[in-house]
Amino acid sequence: MLFEKGYSREEIIGLFRFIDWLMSLPEELAADFKAELKREEEAGRMRYVTSIERIAKQEGIEEGKIEIARENIIIVLEVRFGKVPLNICESVNLINDLSVLKKLHRNAILISSVEDFAELINEISL
Numbered sequence: 001m002l003f004e005k006g007y008s009r010e011e012i013i014g015l016f017r018f019i020d021w022l023m024s025l026p027e028e029l030a031a032d033f034k035a036e037l038k039r040e041e042e043a044g045r046m047r048y049v050t051s052i053e054r055i056a057k058q059e060g061i062e063e064g065k066i067e068i069a070r071e072n073i074i075i076v077l078e079v080r081f082g083k084v085p086l087n088i089c090e091s092v093n094l095i096n097d098l099s100v101l102k103k104l105h106r107n108a109i110l111i112s113s114v115e116d117f118a119e120l121i122n123e124i125s126l
Helices: 009-022 027-042 051-081 086-094 098-110 114-125
Strands: none
Touching: 051 086, 051 098, 051 114, 086 114, 098 114
C-alpha cells in the first residue's frame, strides 16, 4: 500500500528499519511479512535487482556455505576427539573449495584419529 501512496522503495525500507528497531515480530508474523514482501517483489512493485547485485548475493551465499562447512568439520572433530589442534583449525579455515570441505567433513566423521585427519589435510595442501 505504501507504493500505491507514492512512497519510494528507499522510504519504505527506511520505515521498515525504524519499525524493526522499535519492535520485533513474533516468528509467525515475521514469516508472513517476508512472504508478503516476496510477493510484492515478484509482482514487480520493488526495483529491479541488477545482475551485479544478484552475483554479489550469490557470492555471499557461497561464502556462508564455506564458513558453515568449515565450522562443521571442526565440530565433528571436537565431538569425536576433543580439543582440535590449532594447526588443523587453521588449515581447514584456509580451504575455500566447498567440494573439498564436503569431502573433509565426511572424512572427519569416518577417520580413526585426529592425527590421520592432519595427514589428510597435509595431502590436500600439497
